[in-house]
Amino acid sequence: MITQRQISILNAIVEDYVELGQPIGSTTLIKRHNVKVSPATIRNEMKLLEENHLIEKTHSSSGRIPSEAGFRLYVDQLLEHEDVEEHPNKLNLNTLFSENHYDISTTLNRLAQLFSDQTHYTTIVVGPDHTKAAIINVHLMKINDKHLIVVLIYQTGHVKHLHLSSTITVDDTTVIKLSNFISNNLDTFLNNGKYQIDAYRLMDFNDHEVAILLQVYFLIKDHLDSETSRIYLGGKHQLIERLNESTVTSIQPILKYVESGKITQLIDQISDAPIHISIGSEIDQNLEGIAIVTRPYALANQIEGHIAIVGPTAMRYQNVIQLLSQTR
Known part of the structure; x- marks a missing residue:
């Protein structure tokens, strides 16, 4: 069973080691902390801490350094007795x-x-x-006749730009038509887009437009599958x-x-x-x-x-x- 005095000595060793970056001996503890006990008592307590695997002796010095278990005990005390003062520069x-x-x-x-x-x-x-966040809108932007940017807008406010290069030439009117359709039918498009080929044709989309819709769908799907x-x-x-x-x-x-x-x-x-x-x-x-x-x-x-x-x-x-x- 570790005593309160041993805990105090362990805490001092940890804090001095963090500050000085070198093994801590009994003389250092007495000088830095104004300890009211003899060096022999400090050394005896340090020996007991070492036997409890809370501090370790290094080969290059007679001092001790905290072990992983010693650091663990130290931080557990900090978390248990956490007392946070209010600060005017609190980060909101x-x-x-x-x-x-x-x-x-x-x-x-x-x-x-x-x-x-x-x-x-x-x-x-x-x-x-973002794989757990809903996409609330999708827009298509034309860079040139064969290159589109697919803009995904998430519920979190995150915006993602995906690039789509195609062998199919796309004019401005088609881009507007497809973009409006995806925005107005977003849930259906994202969940069942690849199964809607016949429905697209019934909605007066030609084969080139259907092909672009499918390319957009699979581009978004691949992105969602890979995003972390x-x-x-x-x-x-x-x-x-x-x-x-x-x-x-x-x-x-x-x-x-x-x-x-x-x-x-x-x-x-x-x-x-x-x-x-x-x-x-x-x-x-x-x-x-x-x-x-x-x-x-x-x-x-x-x-x-x-x-x-x-x-x-x-x-x-x-x-x-x-x-x-x-x-x-």
């Missing part, structure tokens, strides 16, 4: 959304950069999964700058996760709580030395996703938790 996500003219991509890119600038860690904002949640990244350089001989094995895997898009699945799996912290092997056996602090967010029009702060296990957790908690 809907205000940010409005300031960026209700453009989702711009807003979430800006959000990722804001968090990265303030935490000095890499920030990942997972955008809404989008990732908005801020401060990727924060991870890259930490790459060195001692960190390469821990940072390279998280970079691969980010670049492959697997990070969206990872964040979805670990983000059940209002603020959730995952450390090292809790995330993945190949991600030792990395911590991810996440929280869900919500904007207008049912736009939902997650914010994730990615950094070393020796992260300034208090600052990150405070910042995430100030976001509404």
Whole structure:
């Protein structure tokens, strides 16, 4: 059973290690925290913490560093006793959304950069999964006689442009006719478009127009089948700058996760709580030395996703938790 004094010493070791980036000894603890016990008592308590696998001895120093279990106990205390002070600069996500003219991509890119600038860690904002959002309108725009842009407008406000190149020549009148038809019959077109060939002909569409309608239908279907949640990244350089001989094995895997898009699945799996912290092997056996602090967010029009702060296990957790908690 760990005592309150041992918890206090563990907390001091974690905070000093985060601040100094080097193993912490009894002398450092006494000087930095004005501890009213003898160095021998501190060393004995540190030995007990080590036996409980909460701190570890390094080969290069007589000091100790927090273990993954030590960081876990430390952050659990922070989350359990979270006390967020009101701050005049509280970040209102809907205000940010409005300031960026209700453009989702711009807003979430800006959000990722804001968090990265303030935490000095890499920030990942997972955008809404548009496969779960309804398409409320489709427009066709002509670029030239054989190239159209298919504009999808989602219920979330997200707008997607798909390019359609065809061997069939399309004039302006046809584009207007087809665009109006799709807009006025959107649900039927999206759900049963490929089965409506005879119906199209009965509605006075010629064979060329029917062919264009089918091409638009399959273009949209292929897009919906392949689309996933989008990732908005801020401060990727924060991870890259930490790459060195001692960190390469821990940072390279998280970079691969980010670049492959697997990070969206990872964040979805670990983000059940209002603020959730995952450390090292809790995330993945190949991600030792990395911590991810996440929280869900919500904007207008049912736009939902997650914010994730990615950094070393020796992260300034208090600052990150405070910042995430100030976001509404």
